[in-house]
Amino acid sequence: MVTNRQKIQGIIFDLDGTLLSSDLNFQLLRELTGCPAGGDILAHIDSLECEQQKQQAHDIVREHEMRDAGQSHWLPGAREMVYGLKQHGFQMAIVTRNISDAAKLKMSHNQVPIELVLSREDAPAKPDPTALLQIARYWQLPVDQIIYVGDFRYDVEAANNAGMVSCLYAPEVRPDYASQADMMVTHFDDLAEQLLNQSGHDI
Structure with missing residues (x-):
């Protein structure tokens, strides 16, 4: 109360x-970004040391988020x-x-x-x-x-x-x-x- x-x-x-x-497939996003099963995808991306890998992972998440937004x-x-x-x-x-x-x-x-x-x-x-x-x-x-x-x-x-x-x-x-x-x-x-x-x- x-x-x-x-x-x-x-x-x-x-x-x-x-x-x-939201129809985001978090299991798929973890696979695409290399995040361990059950892990926090955003925290995983932030922990990546390679800036190129980090940007690629951010781009993947962004693409899926934008697609999901238009279908919400x-x-x-x-x-x-x-x-x-x-x-x-x-x-x-x-x-x-x-x-x-x-x-x-x-x-x-x-x-x-x-x-x-x-x-x-x-x-x-x-x-x-x-x-x-x-x-x-x-x-x-x-x-x-x-x-x-x-x-x-x-x-x-x-x-x-x-x-x-x-x-x-x-x-x-x-x-x-x-x-x-x-x-x-x-x-x-x-x-x-x-x-x-x-x-x-x-x-």
């Missing part, structure tokens, strides 16, 4: 797998939630591990009404909390008045590292790291209801 802290004033979302679909769509309930929360005056932003161009294409393609978007080119990739803290400073809000919503371990860890309320979106299977999140939702109707109730808004 979000009521165990101060009232939430700002909401930061992950993009892929949270608001919008809203996930169930996400569009209604975002537009509803916007109508009620919540501040909203997105922090994504995507490149900026892919994020912009996804946002434009799906008409996502959120202007503040930080990519991995703007700040270190999650679970590093830098991007989340930058947004908190920009909004001039205490971190415990901000909730970060995402669908993966890195999202939960980033929110916890920033001292924000961590919300795990898990519509199908409860992952083994769900206990690390402050709250978990299986449908965005639940999150919208909680946020509007704690703010005294009519649903």
Whole structure:
């Protein structure tokens, strides 16, 4: 529940797998970039000593991200939630591990009404909390008045590292790291209801 802290004033979302679909084949990307099975692809690329190999790996990921962006769509309930929360005056932003161009294409393609978007080119990739803290400073809000919503371990860890309320979106299977999140939702109707109730808004 979000009521165990101060009232939430700002909401930061992950993009892929949270608001919008993503069909990226991470197993294939690991194979193409030489990343070990189960490893963090971006961290692996950054660890490469050969600049040519590093650039080739970045180019591979970029190509797949851009292709995926053009095929993306809203996930169930996400569009209604975002537009509803916007109508009620919540501040909203997105922090994504995507490149900026892919994020912009996804946002434009799906008409996502959120202007503040930080990519991995703007700040270190999650679970590093830098991007989340930058947004908190920009909004001039205490971190415990901000909730970060995402669908993966890195999202939960980033929110916890920033001292924000961590919300795990898990519509199908409860992952083994769900206990690390402050709250978990299986449908965005639940999150919208909680946020509007704690703010005294009519649903």
